[in-house]
Amino acid sequence: MNKIKIFKNNIIACICMTFALISCADLDEDPSISNLAPGAYSSQEELELGVTGIYGKLRDASQWTSFYVTGFGGDDITTHKVSNKIDFRAFDIRSVNGANSKTVGVWKDVYAMIRTANLVLESAEDLVLSDASVKDRLLGEVYFLRGTLFFHLARTHGRIPLPLTSEPDFEIALSSQLEVYEQIESDLLLAEKLLPSIYPDVNAGAPRPNSGSARAILARLYMDWAGFPLKDNTRYNLAASSAKQVIDNAGSHGFGLLDDLEDLWSLNNRFNKESVWSISYCVTCGTPNRKYGKLGHPGDLLGWQETFAEIKFFEDFPEGPRKEATYRTDYDWENFSDQVTPVFKKIVGPGDEISLDDFDTNRNDFYMRYAEVLLIYAEASGRSGNVTTEAWESLNKIRRRAEGLPFDEPNAIVDVTSGDIAELAFAERKWEFAGEFIRWNDLVRMERVEEALSDRVPRVSRNAAGELVQVQNEIIGSLGTDNYFAPIPTREIILNPNLDN
Structure with a gap:
């Protein structure tokens, strides 16, 4: 890598088979236009190929566990104690440096997608289609993807650069944390405005996002914004109202809980209504998921x-x-x-x-589940001081299902209607999303990393000889806020010293 490259060529990845999996539209790629030269789009087909090209890059990056490497920092997930898992183990033991191959790879992949998104937006600026709603929908996806990708990277590094054009800026600096959140918010709000209530001709689980998908990710953003490092408590109100908006319109977005949590992990249910945005894969199409x-x-x-x-x-x-x-x-x-x-x-x-x-599996990534929307509403309602009966019900739906009960039928034994709903919901998230690579983000926003990771010693698990089993990867790095975010990749700082601040 000689510069922080801005790719204006080769923006269209080979996406035809996977697109056929998630949409009824016939968009088989024409090799003659698969490497569109930079410039203004002249047809709907070119815009569609530009948009689905971003998905191709996303799928190539997210098929590996590396894409979710920060999840190993949580108290729920660990990795092998030796072998070749050293860069995963670095997150597990809180000793990440700027040469970590996983963060280096994710940085490169995410910015390649963001640069492609910027080029698509520029190329479509003067495009006029007979059906304006089609252009809105496709551009809404681009804003959704760019905002979500900025957010994904910000959860790893905190402050990041925010390139908003396809032109290279080899001296770009890190944006402030506030600027990062404001840009993500701007992209997701615009995506919500442009996207339809439900994307036409796709499977369940929003493999192409709808306006509810954007609003759900916004709710997640506001929870982070209210926590560390900005601690803007006013964002809890926005998190609660955003989650409630998704809940109130869940039917029109195709969202809902599955009756049985275990059904989520079955290959037969890789497309399901509980996912508010899915990244889809297909082994026979040559686009497998390699994390499971x-x-x-x-x-x-x-x-x-x-x-x-x-x-x-x-x-x-x-x-x-x-x-x-x-x-x-x-x-x-x-x-x-x-x-x-x-x-x-x-x-x-x-x-x-x-x-x-x-x-190689067909498992989809449920990037965010409807269960999280419900728990955001419950927790944010409590932290904003505006607890409602609907907030308690959102929490209780998750509690009932956890016990194998119908989630929409009140149960006096399981239901809670008093106490600290925010802490009850936070605890519920701990169990509900175990192993889904998001626990670390909860610990960071609530500044509970030290509390969680200082108490990892097994208490009751013993082997056949009666010996207490041991923690496989001992913490060696700081558990303080100074070590919450991973360093910017060293090679990027060498190329652009403005990123070192």
Whole structure:
């Protein structure tokens, strides 16, 4: 890499088969126009190819666990104690440096997508279509993707540069945290305005985002904005109102809870209404997801030993259907010889659905679930001091399902209607999203990293010899706020010293 490159050529990735999977539209790629030269678009087809080209880049990046590497910092996820997982392990033990190959790769991939998005917006500026709503919808996707990608990277590094044109700026500086959040907000608000209530001709789970997808990501953004590092408590009101807006219009967006949490992890349900935005994959199309299956098993089970569950978190996890849906409790994991840690069912799949020999799967990424929208509403309502009966009901729906009960039927044994709803919802998130690579972000925004990671010693798990099992990866880095965000990749700073501040 000789410069922080701004790619204006080769913007269209090979996306035809995956696009066919998620849309009924016939957009098979024409090789003669797959590498459109920079310039103004002259047709709807060129705009469509530009937009779906971003998805091609996204899928290529997100098919690897690296895309979600910050998740290893949480108290729910760990990785192998030796082997070739050193850059995942760095997040696990809180010792990340600027040479970490995972953050280097994600930085490169995300900015390649952002640069492509900028070029698409510029190329479509003067395009006039007979159906203006089509152009709005496609541009809405671009703003959605750019805003979400900025957000994804900001959750890793905090302050980041914000390139908004396709022209290279080799001296661009880091934006302030406020500027970063304001740009993400701007993109998502514009996306919400341009996107339809539901994207036409796609499967469930919003593999192409709708206006509700944008509003849901906004709710997540406002929760981060209200927490560390800006601590703007006024954003809790916006988080609550945004989540409530999605809830009130869930039917028109095609969103809702599944009756059984475990059904989410079945390959047969990779398209489902609980996902408010999905990144879709397809093995037979040559676009597999490579984060699941084999990568979640230890060597004892022919696994590639990448993503495991923390022991203490597993011990603390409330017994019941949700724990059974989260972990492979049928495994005698305390007596594994390779890596003595529990295994996530969310990673390896239920039963024998994913072969032990397989690391290419059709599993989609549920980038954000409707369950999170409900819990954001409950938590943000509490933290903003505006608790409603609807907020309690949002929390109780998740609690009921966790117990294997119908989520929409009140249950006096499970339901809560008093106490600190914000803390109750925060705790509910801990269990509901275990192993989904988002616990770390919750610990950061609430400044609870030290509290969570200082208490990881197993208490009850013993092997066949009666010996207490041990933590596999001991913390060696700081648990303070100084170590919440990963450093900017060193090679980027060498190329542009303005990023070192």
